Amino acid sequence: MSVTTTTLAAPHGGRRAKDALARALVYLSAILAIVPLVWILVSIVAQGLPAILSASWWTQDLAGTTDRRAGGGALHAIIGTLEIGLVTAVVAVPIAVMGAIFLIEYARGTKWARIVSFMVDILSGVPSIVAALFIYTLMITLLGLGRSAIAASLALVLLMLPTVLRSTEEMLKLVPDSLREASYALGLPKWKTVVQVVIPTAFSGIATGVILGLARVMGETAPLLILVAYARNLYLSPSTSNMGTLPTMINSGRNVAETLPGYERVWGAALTLILLVMGLNLLARGIARASRLKDR
Numbered sequence: 001m002s003v004t005t006t007t008l009a010a011p012h013g014g015r016r017a018k019d020a021l022a023r024a025l026v027y028l029s030a031i032l033a034i035v036p037l038v039w040i041l042v043s044i045v046a047q048g049l050p051a052i053l054s055a056s057w058w059t060q061d062l063a064g065t066t067d068r069r070a071g072g073g074a075l076h077a078i079i080g081t082l083e084i085g086l087v088t089a090v091v092a093v094p095i096a097v098m099g100a101i102f103l104i105e106y107a108r109g110t111k112w113a114r115i116v117s118f119m120v121d122i123l124s125g126v127p128s129i130v131a132a133l134f135i136y137t138l139m140i141t142l143l144g145l146g147r148s149a150i151a152a153s154l155a156l157v158l159l160m161l162p163t164v165l166r167s168t169e170e171m172l173k174l175v176p177d178s179l180r181e182a183s184y185a186l187g188l189p190k191w192k193t194v195v196q197v198v199i200p201t202a203f204s205g206i207a208t209g210v211i212l213g214l215a216r217v218m219g220e221t222a223p224l225l226i227l228v229a230y231a232r233n234l235y236l237s238p239s240t241s242n243m244g245t246l247p248t249m250i251n252s253g254r255n256v257a258e259t260l261p262g263y264e265r266v267w268g269a270a271l272t273l274i275l276l277v278m279g280l281n282l283l284a285r286g287i288a289r290a291s292r293l294k295d296r
Contacts, residue, residue, distance in 0.1 A: 044271050051268025052275075061244070062265075063233035070261040074269055076234040076244035080149070081276065084245060085218050087153040087238050088160055093210050095157075096164035097199075104172040105194050124162035131158040132223035140227075147227050149238040155223035160213045167209025171202040208284040215280040219273060221247040246273040 051057055054073070061076035099116065107113040135155040139145045175198050183193040199206070224230075224245050230252050231242035249269040256262035 041274075044267060044274060047264070047267035048269075048271030051264045052271055057268060057272075061232065061234045065232070066262075072232075072265070074246070074249060074265070074272055076231065077246045077249040077269060078272065078276075079234060079236070080231075080243045080245040081218060081247075081273070083236070083238060084149050084153050084156065084224075084243070085214055087150060088156040088217060089210065089214050091153065092157040092160040092164060092213070096161050096213075097168050097206065099161075099165045100168035100172055101194055101198075103169055105190070105198065120162050120165055123158065124166070126158065127222075128155070128159055128220045129222040129226070131155045132226040134158070135223070136226055147229060147241045149228050149235075149240060149243045152223050152227040152243075153238065155227055156217040156220060159220060159223075160217045163213035163216055164209050167212065168202075168206050171205030171209065172198060174205070175201045204287050204290070208288050211280050211284040211287070215277045215284075218277055218280070219247060221251060224248045225251065246270075246276070 052074075056071065057073040057075075058078070059075060060071075060073035062072040062074075063076075065072040099120070103113050103116060107116070132152075132155045135151055135158075139151050139154070140147060145151070179197050179201060180193055183197045184190075188196070224247055228245075228248075229242045230248040231244045233244075235243045246269050250266055250273070253262045253266040253269075256266060
């Protein structure tokens with residue numbers, strides 16, 4: 001029995017020139033994307049590293065300090081950022097996960113699913129300042145509740161919700177229908193199938209989406225500027241109208257002269273925020289990698 005082999009000829013002439021041009025454009029685009037990012041990171045690390053290497057940076061706030069006085073740290077801003085992020089996740093994650101379950105498990109292909117998907121798409125394109133103004137109108141103007149960290153968290157919920165819902169939706173789609181059918185065959189109702197089979201199977205992907213959504217909103221500034229006042233000392237209650245965060249700490253010192261101590265603190269706050277967001281992204285990657293190893 002004879003075996004026929006096919007040899008593919010290398011591109012030549014005009015095809016080779018087009019291939020080289022396309023390759024050059026791809027590499028050029030990659031360089032144009034990477035160079036500004038590296039430049040920004042190097043600048044922030046060089047300017048902010050001396051500040052965050054101080055022990056007081058992680059253990060003290062700015063109470064009693066000014067932009068003309070050295071000392072103090074970013075404890076109030078770090079705690080405030082984490083606290084607002086936690087409140088945001090507590091509100092956004094259950095709504096997003098239940099919304100994704102509704103779209104995939106209960107309303108797939110129906111008119112209601114199309115309506116909800118359309119509204120989520122609109123919400124994903126809403127600018128952060130518009131979300132902040134909506135919460136301001138609802139909570140402060142209409143209800144008279146005043147500015148607070150909770151109000152800022154609710155604005156961030158509107159920004160985090162579509163990200164988590166879409167990622168959860170995609171993870172639920174990846175769960176094989178054979179698992180659902182096997183559960184139904186054993187007599188489990190639909191809600192138990194969702195809780196005991198579907199969600200545990202997609203849990204790692206859902207957790208990754210939640211962390212990435214949280215990392216996406218932690219750097220938002222507009223809702224914080226509008227809905228909560230910046231404080232230089234530590235506040236722990238989310239109902240207070242004053243709370244320090246890393247984005248507003250950066251904003252408060254953006255006009256400080258280079259020769260004043262506050263200038264170094266601004267860069268330190270920027271580097272701290274980058275480290276927090278990078279830590280969340282690494283955690284998401286770790287969860288995804290652990291899930292792949294478990295599947296193997």
